[in-house]
Amino acid sequence: MPTGKVKWYEPSKGFGFLVTDEGQEVYLNASALPVGTTELRPGTRMEFGVAEGRKGAQALSVRIIDDAPSVARAKRKPAEDTAVLIEDLIKVLDSVSNGLRRGRYPEKAQGAKVAAVLRAVADDLDA
Known part of the structure; x- marks a missing residue:
């Protein structure tokens, strides 16, 4: 065939x-x-x-x-680099969490940046 x-x-x-x-x-x-x-x-x-x-x-x-090879998987960062990025992201999320515990959401611009980083990391992990 x-x-x-x-x-x-x-x-x-x-x-x-x-x-x-x-x-x-x-x-x-x-x-x-x-x-x-x-x-x-x-x-x-x-x-x-x-x-x-x-x-x-x-x-x-x-x-x-x-199946066709994944373009996203081929372009994602090495695992070691992603680990460092996630560690930094944890620190950022911790500061956002502290503000939320005090009854304050982050400013709109800061919230948008955090959300964009979360989406990018999620896309890398999901590839």
Whole structure:
């Protein structure tokens, strides 16, 4: 069975294209996807049968081999750097906590900065 990667796939239209390891473009219809699969990211490795259709090669009975590599995971900081960042974040959150115990929320600008840092750290950890 040929293997290749998803070139692009548009779930709203129900089709896309694969590129075989030999470089051939193959049409991919949503009906050829495994049951329960509705979305595909470019770069997802697949195994599939090929049949000649009216407009060229068409994928049949697709099987996902490997999901596309995570861009976020590839770009995240080394674990040692993240540990230092989290230790600093704990200190910042401790000071925010002390203010909250006294009945004061942080100023709007400071709260926005803390929230942005929390989101960035969460995204790094979730990648």
